[in-house]
Structure formats: structure tokens, C-alpha cells
Amino acid sequence: MAVTATILSPASRQGQIERADTLVQRNALLTPGDTITVRIKRSAGVGAEGREQEFAVPYQKWMRVLDALNWIAENDATDLAYRWFCGSKMCGTCAVRMNGREVLACWEAVEPQMTIEPLRNLPVVRDLVVDRSPYENKVASLEPWLRRPGDYAGFPEPLSHKQMKNASKALDCISCMCCYSACPVIRLGGLTDFAGPAPLVQLGQTALDPRNDPQRIAASLERTGIFNCVSCYKCEEVCPAGIPIVSQIIEPLKAKAAALVPAMAHHAFAVRAIVAARGRVDPGALVLRVQGWRALLRLRRIVRLLVRGKISPLRTVLAIKTAAAAPARRILGRGPS
Amino acid sequence: MKFAYYPGCSARSTCAELNVATHRVAQKLGLDLLQLESATCTGARELRAIDPAAFYALNVRILALAEREALPLMTICNTCTLNVLDAHAAFVTDADLAKGVNARLAEEGLHYSGRTKISHFLWVLHEDIGQDRLRKLVTNPLTGLTVAAFYGCHITRPPGRYGFVDSRNNIALETLAEILGCRPIDYTGRTECCGFHTAASDERVAIKLTGQHILAAKAGGAQAMVTPCPLCHTVLDGFQREIEDDLEQKLDMPVLHLPQLVGLALGLTPEELNIDRHMIPTDVVGAYAAGMA
Secondary structure: OOOOOOOOOHHHHOOHHHHOOOHHHHHOOOOOOOEEEEEEEEOOOOOOOOEEEEEEEEOOOOOEHHHHHHHHHHHOOOOOOOOOOOOOOOOOOOEEEEOOEEEEHHHOEOOOEEEEEOOOOOOEEEOOEEOOHHHHHHHHHOOOOOOOOOOOOOOOOOOOOOOOHHHHHHOOOOOOOHHHHHOHHHHOHHHOOOOOHHHHHHHHHHHOOOOOOHHHHHHHHOOOOHHHOOOOOHHHHHOOOOOOHHHHHHHHHHHHHHHHOHHHHHHHHHHHHHHHHHOOOOHHHHHHHHHHHHHHHOHHHHHHHHHOOOOOHHHHHHOOOOOOHHHHHHHHOOOOO | OEEEEEOOOHHHOOOHHHHHHHHHHHHHHOOEEEEOOOOOOOOOOHHHHHOHHHHHHHHHHHHHHHHHOOOOEEEOOHHHHHHHHHHHHHHHHOHHHHHHHHHHHHOOOOOOOOOOOEEEHHHHHHHHHOHHHHHHHOOOOOOOOEEEEOOOOOOOOOHHHHOOOOHHHOOHHHHHHHHOOOEEOOOOOOOOOOOHHHOOOOOHHHHHHHHHHHHHHHHOOOOEEEEOOHHHHHHHHHOHHHHHHHHOOOOOOOEEEHHHHHHHHOOOOOOOOOHHHOOOOOHHHHHHHOOOO
């Protein structure tokens, strides 16, 4: 791997890459008349054998991934299946994976060498077209609509920007499925009951709206498996609408779950309680608290951890406090602040 | 060069070897570390979701402790780093929040004004030591050791915090590995997630995700992995036997903390850096350090 770039501090790094990664900058890599190599993963759908087909596409100024696909469909492979409608980052139908990353075909500059695949985590219908119904069914099952617990107060309803801060971010979603394709937990299939980032953003549009009925929100959240989110920020990284999916949708939804259905946040409350009591997390205490005496069944690991001196049962059992215990207690107290 | 040093919970418990190695390497590098003994946990991922006000108070308190000493803050854990960065950002952009937090800190005579520079050990190496000086300090290059850099998530995402449109563009660890004499490999797992943050309640996600990363590193020819995060290390190393059971194959992939790899190249011994404290034997790395490979 070529290693040349200088690493900047986070503050000075902010925006540096963006400035070097605009449509203009990327197009500058190519001049009209250059040939772009486009490899497309094609298949006849689920279960069918896939194949990679290579195309040579003449570069045109300001060319986007979508323009390359259109050129191929018009000149080389008239049977190429791909989806698009608005061409301007609104309809959310043209998302594909380009060189291992989820992008909107209509909003991404071409690269000299491109491998284009359908989105992951959804069944392929044909070539680059995926079946969105697993997502749509999940969203529908969460009943993401608004119902006031009381009567409609009349227009204008007393709503502040601050109250709608997170819900309004969720409303920027164009349902393109980039985040759903990038999510590593969804990639594990049915291993967990995690709903995935895109359905959670849809739910956030109304569940983070202060007018909604808390009982309905609670019932929806119970069907999300939201605490299976690993907080990897992959969804935020690929979101073409720039939605802070983890920090402004998933975390506020977790907060709602903790308040409305505390059992869902058992693990998070355990961390809080341990930090409040000891100042720092004692891993042994956390695992015991979360998994109960089941944890002791993992005898092989416990022995290994003990041999390497990685756990201290004495510290766990005696709940030995650290120098951070007093300040933690001062800030965390006994209950949520 | 002096830093207020925040080791976090992991380096004070299951990854105590990381704290030892950091202190030893800091000495070699001429870094003076003032360990913040009264600093609490940053709340991991849990507190920020269920109790944001307490999350901000704990993290701003850590920043205030550093500010009181007029020192920049150095961290060695990805998740702690993102937590203090997020708390700092919220503090300087939300005046109400800042006022509220400072009122809570006033009870113990602390105050934050937003001046603490936050840096992770990885960035200290690049920015404060610098590549040229580091190159000169390498007395025992680990020539030929192929390493797979494992960044984890919270040192390279979210994009709004670190500026990487594509986190795969981060090459900070590979650059370092080359300076230390190693040969960094390219593989799919570099900037992927280890799954640590759901592992206390359900390990299966961590085991499945990290299994793929170690397999990819192995397929790419890596003899060892290196990570700047003790939480990733816990899964990569501590869960590796369960991962092997899940994959039904042996992996035996040694995993080093970043300061351990740096320390070996600076001439510290494997024993001084506690690299024998890992679950997976690190003999192959030790052999390179001893020039026996």
C-alpha cells in the first residue's frame, strides 16, 4: 500500500479531505477522451450465478456514476438493470456500491477504475436492482406515524426548533438504503433482531417528535433491537443526506427506550451504576451484572483471563473503589440525572 | 513535552499491559505523562445514550482536569477519544450546556473554558514527535514483520468529527508501521468494527464480525495485528479462542497495542512492554524484535 499523506490533527483535519474530494477535484483526475474501466457485477437475481462484465466508457466532462451507467445501457448492454429517477439526490433510488462504498450514482463522480455492485443486505432482483421490500416491511411494522395522546391543540402547535432538532434531521432521509447496505450488524443476517439504520431513521421522524404518544413509541422501540447497534458510524459515513444517524437518531432513540422501556437498556444502566459506584468500569462486575451467574459458565475464558492476570476477582467482589469514585458519585448520584 | 494522560478503564483493568507499555514508551520518546488519577470513565457508549447530561459532565470534567494543569490531554482508547471530542464540541457550541456543566464542576472547584487540546497517542506520534524524529529513535527496526493495522471505529469515524469522507483513506497506522520497519498489509478489515460495544450483553456479533477481520488479515499475509484501541484489542485478542471455535479453524494471530509495537522498535524488551500478557502468544513478534526471525 502506498503510504505518503501527512496526518493532521483532528481539528485541522476537519474538512481537509472534503475539500480534496469534491466532484471537481475527482473529475480533475480525468480529461475528456480518457477511457474509464467499469466492471459491473451482474446477475439474474437471488440464487442465480453472478458474473462481472467489463465496459470501456469514454469520459465526458463532469461525468457521474449514473452517466457512465446510462452510457453503458445505451451503447453496450441494453439489458443492464439499474434504477434511477430524479438524478438529483432526491428520490433515493440509484444507490449502488462503487469500489466497495455505498454511493448515490447520481451524485458521485466517476473514478478511472470502477467496480459497481448492487447494495448489500437486500435481495438482488437483477444486476444493480435490489428488492426493497425487507426494508419497507420493517418500516411498516414499526408503525412510524404520529398520534397525539391528547387532542390536537390547533395550528400552530407549540413546537420549538430545539424540540424538533433530531426529528428534523431524520426527515432529511431519502430512503436510499446506503446505510442499510453499510451496516455490519444487518450484514450478519438474522443473528440479532436489529432493525438497521434506515428503519430507525424512519422511526425517528415521528418517535423523536415531542407530539407523539409515548406508549406508541415504546411499542415501536420494543420491535427494533436498537441496543444491538455497535456504534460503528458506518451508516453516518455513507449517508448522502448527511444525517448524523448514530448521534442524532439512534442515540436519542436509545434514550427514549431507556426512559420508556428500561429493561431494553439493562446493559447501559449496569455501566452507569458501576461507574457511579467505582468511578471506572470493572469488566468483571459489568459482565456479572449483565449476564448474571451465566457468565461463570464461561470457565475456559475465566481461567485464561486469570492466568494472564487480566481480571481481578477480588477487586470485583469487594467492589474496590478507585480514586475516581468520589467525583463519579458526585456527578452521577444514584439515579439518572 | 508534557501531557495530561487519560488511560481510561480498559488500560487500568483487562488491558493493564497497555498502560505499562504507554508509560515505558513515553519515557523513551521524551514524553512526560501526568496520569489523571481522579478522572472517571467517559461513560463508554452507554452513558451518552441514556444520560447525556451526566455524559457531558464526566467528559468535560476530564478536560477541565487537564486545563487546570495547562496541559494537552493524551488518550489511548478510541472510544474515550471520541467521547471527550464530542463533549468538547458540544461544550463550545452550546452555551447553556457549558453553563450547566460548569455549575456541576464548581462543586469541586473545577472549571472548563474550552481550551484543552485533545490528542490520541497515535496523533501524538505523528504531530508532536513527528515522523522524522521517530525515524531517528528507531534503534531496533522490526524489519520484515508484516502487520495488519486495525483502526477500529472511533478514531476515524464519524466523518463530521475527523473529516474522512471515506475512513479507508486513513493511513496513520500504516505510515507508522513502515517507520518502525514493518511491512503493513492492505486488507478489508482495516477500518471495520470489532463489535465490542454490544459484547457485554451478547458476544455473538463481536465474534462474527472480528472473525472476518482476522481471517482477512491472515489471508493478506499478516503475522501480527496492531490496534490503537484497547476495546478492539479485547475482542481481537481476548475473544480469539471463541472466534476460532466459531470459525472451526486455528488463527493464532498475535495482536499488539500500538505502544507495544512502537516500544519494540525503540529498543524496549518484550518483557518491559508486557507483550506476554496477551491471550494469543506473541512469540513471532518477539522473534523479530530479537532479530531472530
